[in-house]
Amino acid sequence: MSKTQLFDLDGKIAFVSGASRGIGEAIAHLLAQQGAHVIVSSRKLDGCQQVADAIIAAGGKATAIACHIGEMEQIGQVFAGIREQFGRLDILVNNAATNPQFCNVLDTDLGAFQKTVDVNIRGYFFMSVEAGKLMRENGGGSIINVASINGVSPGIFQGIYSVTKAAVINMTKVFAKECAPFGIRCNALLPGLTDTKFASALVKNDAILNTALQQIPLKRVADPKEMAGAVLYLASDASSYTTGVALNVDGGFLS
Ligand SMILES: NC(=O)c1ccc[n+]([C@@H]2O[C@H](COP(=O)([O-])OP(=O)(O)OC[C@H]3O[C@@H](n4cnc5c(N)ncnc54)[C@H](OP(=O)(O)O)[C@@H]3O)[C@@H](O)[C@H]2O)c1
Numbered sequence: 001m002s003k004t005q006l007f008d009l010d011g012k013i014a015f016v017s018g019a020s021r022g023i024g025e026a027i028a029h030l031l032a033q034q035g036a037h038v039i040v041s042s043r044k045l046d047g048c049q050q051v052a053d054a055i056i057a058a059g060g061k062a063t064a065i066a067c068h069i070g071e072m073e074q075i076g077q078v079f080a081g082i083r084e085q086f087g088r089l090d091i092l093v094n095n096a097a098t099n100p101q102f103c104n105v106l107d108t109d110l111g112a113f114q115k116t117v118d119v120n121i122r123g124y125f126f127m128s129v130e131a132g133k134l135m136r137e138n139g140g141g142s143i144i145n146v147a148s149i150n151g152v153s154p155g156i157f158q159g160i161y162s163v164t165k166a167a168v169i170n171m172t173k174v175f176a177k178e179c180a181p182f183g184i185r186c187n188a189l190l191p192g193l194t195d196t197k198f199a200s201a202l203v204k205n206d207a208i209l210n211t212a213l214q215q216i217p218l219k220r221v222a223d224p225k226e227m228a229g230a231v232l233y234l235a236s237d238a239s240s241y242t243t244g245v246a247l248n249v250d251g252g253f254l255s
Pocket of ligand 1: 017018019020021022023024041042043044045047067068069070095096097098119146147148149190191192193194195196197198199
């Protein structure tokens with residue numbers, strides 16, 4: 001009996017935003033391990049190049065490209081470059097997000113509000129539009145939006161961030177419905193508390209961490225690698241009949 005080929009990504013081109021560290025880095029490594037050529041992206045090219053070099057050193061295929069997803073011109077330029085260099089895109093992982101202000105919702109700063117919306121909603125939306133156009137030309141693809149459990153159950157003092165993550169879950173359903181005729185699937189991953197720089201204020205504070213752990217049935221935070229398997233499932237043929245789904249990977253938090 002031969003092993004399943006359902007999770008193979010040989011010949012696929014995958015773009016992962018926010019891949020210089022944390023959850024995005026873990027996703028980039030696993031997609032490359034399964035055969036994809038991974039475009040490793042974030043605002044700073046140096047960090048992306050280090051991840052791309054590590055993938056190549058391990059025998060995989062990767063290219064580093066800088067892109068601030070809150071800047072519309074950069075999104076346009078990056079996709080023009082992908083079209084020229086690769087001529088296709090099979091997998092988009094919208095993972096880079098921002099959460100600049102922890103505060104009571106009544107103290108929300110307009111600048112922080114605008115930045116969060118520009119990156120987490122407008123960025124995810126137009127990255128998906130550009131990727132979707134390329135995928136439509138080539139017969140299909142898979143878009144995976146890294147949302148958050150906060151999109152279902154808002155995190156305390158994470159008001160506008162939680163609002164944007166709820167929007168990402170809805171956006172996932174919009175793209176799933178309207179892009180299905182083009183062979184494009186779109187699904188969301190909802191990570192729970194994961195040990196990254198992004199969550200360090202929560203994970204490194206014993207009092208906050210202990211309170212959080214009481215609400216997590218598995219009684220621990222996730223390692224970034226524990227998010228990557230779910231993304232591989234959503235990126236690959238293993239999930240060929242799955243679209244519009246919001247997949248919780250949260251140690252049971254939302255159960
Ligand atoms: N960690 C958690 O507990 C947790 C829980 C739920 C959901 N999430 C979600 O998981 C995703 C990844 O978070 P993480 O914890 O892995 O964060 P992280 O370790 O802080 O990594 C964030 C990544 O995004 C990049 N980035 C930040 N702003 C960007 C922008 N405007 N444009 C392009 N790239 C940008 C960063 O690199 P540069 O600085 O070079 O741009 C970095 O590569 C986010 O969508 C987050 O909301 C995380």
